[in-house]
Amino acid sequence: MRSIISIFLLVVIAWGMITVLQEIPFGSSETRVGQRYIDQGREETGAANIVTSVVLNYRGFDTLGEITVLFVAAIGLGAVLSTNRKKKKREIESASLVLYTGCRFLFPLILLFGAYIFIHGHLTPGGGFQGGAIVASAFVLVYLGCRGRRISETGSKAVESLGGLIFIGIGLAGLAVGGRYFLSNFLPKGELNTLFSAGVIPILYIAIGFKVGSELAGVIDHLIEDSE
Amino acid sequence: MDIQGVIHFMQNYTYYIGAFGLIFIGLFIMLVKRNLIKVILGLSILETGVNLFLVSVGYISKGTAPIFSNASIEGKSMVDPVPQALVLTAIVIGVAVLALALSLAVRLYQHYGTLDLRQIREQRW
Amino acid sequence: MMIIVVSLFVLLMLVAAVAALIFKDLMSAVIAACMVSLIASILFYFLQAPDVAMAEASIGAALITAVFIVAIRRTERFEE
Numbered sequence: 001m002r003s004i005i006s007i008f009l010l011v012v013i014a015w016g017m018i019t020v021l022q023e024i025p026f027g028s029s030e031t032r033v034g035q036r037y038i039d040q041g042r043e044e045t046g047a048a049n050i051v052t053s054v055v056l057n058y059r060g061f062d063t064l065g066e067i068t069v070l071f072v073a074a075i076g077l078g079a080v081l082s083t084n085r086k087k088k089k090r091e092i093e094s095a096s097l098v099l100y101t102g103c104r105f106l107f108p109l110i111l112l113f114g115a116y117i118f119i120h121g122h123l124t125p126g127g128g129f130q131g132g133a134i135v136a137s138a139f140v141l142v143y144l145g146c147r148g149r150r151i152s153e154t155g156s157k158a159v160e161s162l163g164g165l166i167f168i169g170i171g172l173a174g175l176a177v178g179g180r181y182f183l184s185n186f187l188p189k190g191e192l193n194t195l196f197s198a199g200v201i202p203i204l205y206i207a208i209g210f211k212v213g214s215e216l217a218g219v220i221d222h223l224i225e226d227s228e
Numbered sequence: 229m230d231i232q233g234v235i236h237f238m239q240n241y242t243y244y245i246g247a248f249g250l251i252f253i254g255l256f257i258m259l260v261k262r263n264l265i266k267v268i269l270g271l272s273i274l275e276t277g278v279n280l281f282l283v284s285v286g287y288i289s290k291g292t293a294p295i296f297s298n299a300s301i302e303g304k305s306m307v308d309p310v311p312q313a314l315v316l317t318a319i320v321i322g323v324a325v326l327a328l329a330l331s332l333a334v335r336l337y338q339h340y341g342t343l344d345l346r347q348i349r350e351q352r353w
Numbered sequence: 354m355m356i357i358v359v360s361l362f363v364l365l366m367l368v369a370a371v372a373a374l375i376f377k378d379l380m381s382a383v384i385a386a387c388m389v390s391l392i393a394s395i396l397f398y399f400l401q402a403p404d405v406a407m408a409e410a411s412i413g414a415a416l417i418t419a420v421f422i423v424a425i426r427r428t429e430r431f432e433e
Contacts, residue, residue: 002259003256003260006256006259006260007256009259010252010255010256013252013255014248014252017248021244025240026239026240026243026244026284026287027239027240027287027288028288028289031286031308034309034310037309037310038294038306038309042296048295048296048297049294049295049296049404050294050295050296050306050309051294051295051309051312051313051316051404052404054309054310054312054313055313055316055317059313062317063317066317066321069324070320070321070324073328074324076328076331077327077328077331080328080331081331081334081335123297124297125295125403125406125407126404126407127316127404129316129317129319129320129408129412130404130407130408130411130412133320133323133408133411133412133415133416134411136416137411137415137416137419140415140416193296193297193298212320215324216416219324219327219420220419220420220423222331223327223330223331223334223420223424223427224423238356238360239356242356242363243363243396245363246363246366249367250366250367250370250389250393253367253370253371253373254370257373257374261432263433265379265421265424265425265428266379266382269373269382269383269386269421270374272386272390272417273370273373273386276390276393276409276413279393279405279409280393280396283397283400283402283405284400287400287401291401292401293401293402293403295403307400307401307402312402312404312405315402316404316405319405319408319409319412319413320408320412322412323412323416323417323420326417326420327420330420330421330424333424333428334424334427337427337428343428343429344433
């Protein structure tokens with residue numbers, strides 16, 4: 001009965017969607033704001049990757065809101081899962097030798113790859129969010145292979161707060177120096193397609209990378225705690 | 229319907245079919261299933277579908293990715309970067325919201341001893 | 354030629370989503386959802402969105418699966 005009602009509801013929604021989709025043919029996007037970003041983005045921001053310049057320059061204020069949402073979700077998760085029971089010390093079954101050695105070997109390489117992704121965010125595909133997620137998945141690997149080893153909670157909180165502070169500090173500095181809007185690009189743009197270009201964008205992406213990485217690793221850490 | 233018609237239909241609607249298939253399967257899981265973790269799984273599938281739809285709306289036929297990887301690339305036929313930036317942030321917010329929902333589910337399980345929504349509603353406290 | 358490959362990927366993705374709907378074992382359902390995310394990231398690449406493809410592969414396929422598996426370990430594995 002329940003599934004019949006659900007299917008009826010979905011059919012109604014699908015009919016509405018199909019009616020709307022007749023108006024949007026595939027492969028002929030006609031928004032003009034995107035074309036303007038593509039035409040002017042290289043001169044105005046100096047970043048070769050237009051998606052990066054949209055995320056951090058034209059829509060930088062949105063990104064501030066987004067990392068705030070991420071921060072609030074991480075805090076809420078910690079508050080929901082915190083218990084005032086004493087943590088029991090239990091015997092942890094250690095992983096096999098192959099898994100342990102493989103994790104020890106791969107961990108620095110994955111960290112390096114994540115750092116590469118978020119440092120080159122303005123030149124190649126990638127950026128702070130993807131690089132931060134890759135760094136966090138390196139910590140997942142550590143929880144898998146080297147049981148009983150934890151990241152220090154104060155350290156991860158400090159890195160996270162520092163990333164957020166750098167983001168807001170650069171935004172306010174842009175407001176003070178550039179004088180027009182939050183996060184305005186006040187550093188020299190440099191030459192296109194070189195590592196030291198695009199003004200504040202690489203610094204912001206490095207800050208976001210550290211913040212997202214430590215936040216997601218902290219989320220995994222909170223969830224995995226005393227589940228063994 | 230001849231073979232040309234089929235290919236034309238597929239070129240126009242394949243991505244839309246995939247995106248809306250995911251949206252409807254995710255909604256169906258959320259409406260019908262009673263296990264909390266299954267409901268959250270449906271939410272994740274729904275989110276993937278919505279992201280796929282947004283990116284496919286911004287696509288231009290025979291377009292290139294919006295990256296000037298060398299100086300000779302022209303910006304005439306690039307796909308729309310705005311939906312891509314939107315989806316990029318949406319994915320990251322999605323994982324945070326999903327982790328928060330799962331932590332609430334874990335707390336409910338510790339309190340009631342079950343993940344079934346009917347039994348949780350019966351027990352009340 | 355390209356469109357046939359894309360159609361096969363879309364078909365596989367929908368099959369994986371239906372599998373996530375059907376499976377009673379939550380662990381199998383989570384792995385099926387991981388497969389949905391992975392194929393979606395390939396489709397993002399075909400749609401000329403490499404940034405989004407990278408985010409979907411690293412977050413959707415790796416981190417979300419890890420979060421789900423940890424949560425299943427703290428609760429129960431089978432539905433009903």
